[in-house]
Amino acid sequence: MRASNVLQLGIKELRGVARDPMLIALILYAFTVSIYTASRAMPETLNRAVMAIVDEDRSPVAARIIGAFYPPYFMPPALISHVEMDRRMDAGIDTFALDIPPRFQQDLLAGRSPEIQLNVDATRVSQAFTGSGYIQSIVSAEVAEFLKRYRGKTTLPVELTLRTRFNQQLNKSWFGSVTNVISMITMLSIILTGTALIREREHGTVEHLLVMPVTPAELMLSKIWSMGLIVLVASGLSLVTVVQGLLGVPIEGSIALFMAGAALQLLATTCMGIFLATLAGSMPQFGMLLMLVLIPLQILSGATTPRESMPPLIQDLMLAAPNTHFVILAQSILFRGAGIEVAWPQFAALLAIGGVFFYLSLLRFRKFLR
């Protein structure tokens, strides 16, 4: 093993990327425009929820309720008829439809406890629960306010004060932007190393290298550091300029520490790229394998939906994926301002996974070169 070989071969990889303008354009796009639009598009769980109201009462209290729904949580409600309601929900236009019955105010004042019906499109699970909770408390508050003038006190004076930490506004784009940086890191590093290897084999240059005093380990390390470096630099720049700068996401912790974590993540993912490339015989096969690996990594790492709610088996399986640890690490460092004393278990896990992946792909790689 000679460090100079690793260095020289890595420089060669960097020069190769520098010669491919399309690839550079795609890398830039991935780390700027793609992250920016994806984060800007991401709504809070209950952001601009679309609702419609069927007002069959047309009373002051109904007007009060209608007026209580406004952005950013809700889109201004559409006032529709009973007949339209089913059609609109079927077509997926409205997520919520609130039906205020006739004589609602009258019954309310008479203490007859009238019913309001809330229809929820439960196929949109992400908004269904939180949205109905919000609607319930908004309607309750309006009704209570309305009734206050007519009735005495019947509730306890206990108030719940919600204090959200680390991201007070629960601004989803904060989290979303970092999640997107993580996806890009994973996706790019696997694609870059994998395709670099397949291309080298298709062009016959791998063989050429092997007649020189170069070992497979040196060859592999050179690809890991060069492609890893490209992705690391791109993601670091993206974090500072796009995430912190353009999107204005406040970063509490140390970016340097996060980048150290990213380097470990890259060790694991670049090894994965090499591993997949040795399995695939051709680019189309590599493309299929890539899908098979990228999608679960992105969806099950805890970046899209919380890990806690996944089945235990998947939770355990995903512990073997570097992304899971990297997502936890990113959350605690970037948002909770955690230091190494808190985040060390993730660092250790990433290092271990990276080490195992490196070993396994080196074994595969040696066989592949035979």
Added chain:
Amino acid sequence: MKTDPVARLEKVSHTYGATRALDSVSLDIDSNRIIGLIGPDGVGKSSLMSLIAGVRTIQQGKVTVLGGDMASAAHRRAVGPRIAYMPQGLGRNLYPTLSVFENIDFFGRLFGSSRAERERRIAALLASTGLEAFAGRPAAKLSGGMKQKLSLCCALIHDPDLLILDEPTTGVDPLSRQQFWELIDRIRGERAGMSVMVATAYMEEAARFDGLIAMDAGRILATGTPAELRARTGTATLDEAFIALLPEEKRRGHRAVVIPPLVGGKDTEIAIEAENLTVRFGDFTAVDHVNFRIRRGEIFGFLGSNGCGKTTTMKVLTGLLPATEGTARLFGQLVDANDTEVRRRVGYMSQSFSLYSELTVRQNLDLHARLFALDPKGIPQRIEEMAARFDLTQSMDAWPDDLPLGMRQRLSLAVAMVHAPEILILDEPTSGVDPVARDAFWQILADLSRRDGVTIFVSTHFMNEAERCDRISLMHAGRVLTSDTPARIVARRKVQSLDEAFTAWLEEAVGKSPTPPAASKTPTAPEPAAAVRSSPHFDIRRLLAYARLESLELRRDPIRLTLALAGSIILMFVIGYGVNLDVENLSFAVLDRDDTGLSRDYALQIAGSRYFTEEPPVASHAELDRRMREGKLSLVIEIPPGFARDVAHGRPVEVGAWIDGAMPTRAETVRGYVQGMHAAWLTEKSRELYGRAAATGDFQLVIRYRYNPDVRSLVAIVPAIIPLLLMMIPSMLTVLSVVREKELGSIVNFYVTPTTRTEFLLGKQLPYIALAMANFLLLAAFAVFVFGVPFKGSFLTLSAAALLYVTITTAMGLVVSTFMKSQIAALFGTTLLTLIPAVQYSGLIDPVSSLQGAGAAIGRIYPATYFMTIARGTFSKGLGFEQLGGAFVPLLIAVPVLLLLGIALLKKQEA
């Protein structure tokens, strides 16, 4: 007899960037004759031929072929069926996984011949080329010579009037080459009226043509019959005539190769030694008990038919491949694949060009010098030395791809020599290189051997090169037939030339071997095709020919097929079970500063719910801070001191809920749960305190969860996964199917045949639509029967939408493929273009109506959005066409828009 020329060029110029390939060329190509194009590499021969074939767009000047202007698309379509073009490179226009028969059959279909006619003609062509025994063998498994014969069959299937062959015999062994030309002669004999244009690097081939065109630097040097050219230059051979024709500055460096005799007797050191060397791949023996001893400083030539084991033997010597049996020694040391020390003494040049095209000439030399661990201080000097020696000084900062082939070969050799090895192993180093460059190359080899004592082990197909070796070995089917000096081999066979000796040896060996003969003894010439001329307009048969080709290739690649089908099922499982939006098991702890019955009751309310898992209580704010920062707690409930007392006295109290906002989705859910539980606790306590009146509440909010009454994630997610997967996999497959043809070269068949852009794209698309529909049915079946997601609506509606949708996703792949050149960029671009919008903007998790900005705009036009609405509508909402008609409209619009866009962007000619 002088007829109209078959092709006429008037002031034709062609440039690639700054390089001028053709410089105002005017030329007539006589019909009914065989015309050869000769000239060094990179002088515009290939450009000229591809312009005549209509493969390239004409930049400047006028090209008239078969009586019409090739700049006119209508004329190109009309004469397309009368021209056949065979591009440079071994089997570049063939489909490697298709069998010999299927390859020819595909071309027959493109030209619209009927089944009976195709079968008859293919049989005749196979018989006359001696390929009939291999009709079922995949093209990838043919030797180079057989590939070229197959390419020729493909070109001849439609009985062209003009046959254009670009270096058809480069890299082909002498015996196969001879058979190839016999075949051409026979066909010409039977089909008078066919004009043939050939570019070649072999002067002995050029000598048999009717007319020659000598080219250099984009200009015509001379035209005439071979005899005329020789007479005009006063030379004896065409090789010499060609060199004499070159302009003064090109000739200056050239001199006849002089190799002084090898000094030293039999007792000099043995550099390379093979003893009973055998290599087997499975049950195939590539190298069969080969023996040789090569002395230091000797030039040892290795000859043989394609695929005879030369390359394998060389790989064993370099340590790239282990020997199955026997030994290989370099300077008495066993070659060990793991010993890098021995590699320092060897320089290797592989058959395929193996320089880094992304590095300049200097960078290539520098990299190799460093990899061989030369002293860094000495490297610049060494590079200068190599540059001077191999005449590269002028091009040190050029990219290898911009250099002519001959120069690239010199660079390859310089790279192999940079560490001053004692042994050089060169695998067909001069394949495709012109005579001048080859002579220069051999002069360098001679100097290395005689002056520096470098042992050279070289394989070649050129007989004049073989004659320059000290000794040669003839190899066939893994065995060495003979090994001696060239002169003695010729003498022993009692023939005139080495060429004849070689052919004699091979014919003898072929005759003895159990494999069927390469050429049948009684060739039957193909009968002329019936007057079937395919239509220049849209023809469903050509479309189906491409569809058939694509499905055959897909069937031959079971890994891709399995990954596409099984992969989607696996992904459905992973996502279906993995994405669970019912947030549960959230970690929570309590900071109870009151510690009374009432406060414990409040905390219990939360601890007892299925949503939260209680962790040990928190004692202080500092601890709260620490544990939340570690991400151990999602929620902390802080109950103030005097909570119970204040509640009892009706004084306002505040309970604090600290929520970890690092992951907003989870935080939102926690907030919702806590608020709900707080409200429930209040109602319950109010009832205890104020009696029943308070319990009924002012009004009731009745929540109806529609379509998915249990609010199960699976029901919501699984139907949405189908659009996601049907987006990514089909588009990836189609984009690669087109870009792969571009990268590997078979796209040229689309350029030269009458295939229209519509036929090509739709033909490529059809099999993937079929595959995607199979995928759809499989996914739908899994959703219903394995995941137990109820299907309530109209399956017909869903299937119709799926058909539209996969047409769109495959068309998206086609559109992307039109502007991607490399498979890497295609792979990357498609992933970016499908994965992110499909996961984030199409309503998989967040409804499209809630998105903002560019994301919302993308979501509204992205087809996945509408198919997701239809999938959820039919699965969960029990809907059919009437209700979902609206979502069909964007899909119906997208199909023609994308297809037309793809057709408009696809180019029918090369730039």
